[in-house]
Amino acid sequence: MEHLRTSLVLLFLLCSPWSSAGTTFLTHLGTLCIEDCKPDGGEYKCKTIDKDGRSQTMYCSPQKNVDYWGRQCRADSMCGKYGEDYCWCRNNIFSWGYCGVVKDDKMLIESGTGTHITSRHRNKRAPEEIDTVDDEGNRIKTIFFAEATNDITDGEQWRNDAENLISRWKNVYLVDQARSNLIRSGNLRIDMQGIINRNNQRYYNLQIQVNVQRRRGDSTTVAQILIPRGIPERYVRRAFTESFDRRAKVSIKVRKY
Incomplete structure (x- = not known):
């Protein structure tokens, strides 16, 4: 029973989309996701525009320093390129996985008014x-x-x-x-x-x-x-x-x- 419970928890973590409010996702090749990073057959992927202007589906990470399978990157192997053309990280001594950089959208405070300006409002004020x-x-x-x-x-x-x-x-x-x-x-x-x-x-x-x-x-x-x-x-x-x-x-x- 305990084994079944553990399996169900792992399945839930793998298949559930992560919260994306205020978050920007990049693919493992560094292009911008034009939608949330979502599970697709056990792997996390998103739609993006490649450097030739074509629409593609690529690997991404659902949160910081997690690979495209949702596995945690090692503390000494955070998501990065490490001399390659793609981002990756090690999960343990024997395995590694593609990953994408995840950025938190910054919230600014407009001086003198105390108005909070999220990235959505900022887009209306200046090019992003x-x-x-x-x-x-x-x-x-x-x-x-x-x-x-x-x-x-x-x-x-x-x-x-x-x-x-x-x-x-x-x-x-x-x-x-x-x-x-x-x-x-x-x-x-x-x-x-x-x-x-x-x-x-x-x-x-x-x-x-x-x-x-x-x-x-x-x-x-x-x-x-x-x-x-x-x-x-x-x-x-x-x-x-x-x-x-x-x-x-x-x-x-x-x-x-």
């Missing part, structure tokens, strides 16, 4: 850094930011159409003047809305629009990105995907070091 790609060879960091906006509508019903449209993106479509229908599908199109100047740098304002007549007060935009010249195509595709999934304006900044 969602990922950084570090090209150590060329000493360049490419940083993705998301900014909450009410101008992007829910495009879930056109998801397949959007993914197909995004996959067709090539930088040869970039133009220096506003132009509609850079790429078009049955329901959606990519428009170049013009050039925006930010901090003495020019950004292309690209949007995915629904092919319908816009009514006053309604938005036909399902994704919007701001990108500087010279961004690789795979980063443009990823920015579009992040914007579509988050319903946020996504911008890319490049920093040399």
Whole structure:
């Protein structure tokens, strides 16, 4: 009976989702989970956008220093890369497992008012850094930011159409003047809305629009990105995907070091 009780407890711990309030999950490859880290056939996984802008399902950890099976990492082997291209940790002398970094969303206090600002409220005030790609060879960091906006509508019903449209993106479509229908599908199109100047740098304002007549007060935009010249195509595709999934304006900044 005691053995059965122990087995049931272990099964509950393995299959129950962990609380995710105020938590950000990263995959074992370091990309951002766009949903909670959840059990999937005994392993913990989440949906993410890979570095080529494609939607993938990858391993993640349900809480800090726990591997993708829900096993505790050893105290002397916390979740990290340790020279590899992925994060992992040791559970004991003989076994190891993939793991993902888990971050607690910080809560700020607005000075002078005592108002608590969670990450959700902070997104409305300033762009949020969602990922950084570090090209150590060329000493360049490419940083993705998301900014909450009410101008992007829910495009879930056109998801397949959007993914197909995004996959067709090539930088040869970039133009220096506003132009509609850079790429078009049955329901959606990519428009170049013009050039925006930010901090003495020019950004292309690209949007995915629904092919319908816009009514006053309604938005036909399902994704919007701001990108500087010279961004690789795979980063443009990823920015579009992040914007579509988050319903946020996504911008890319490049920093040399």
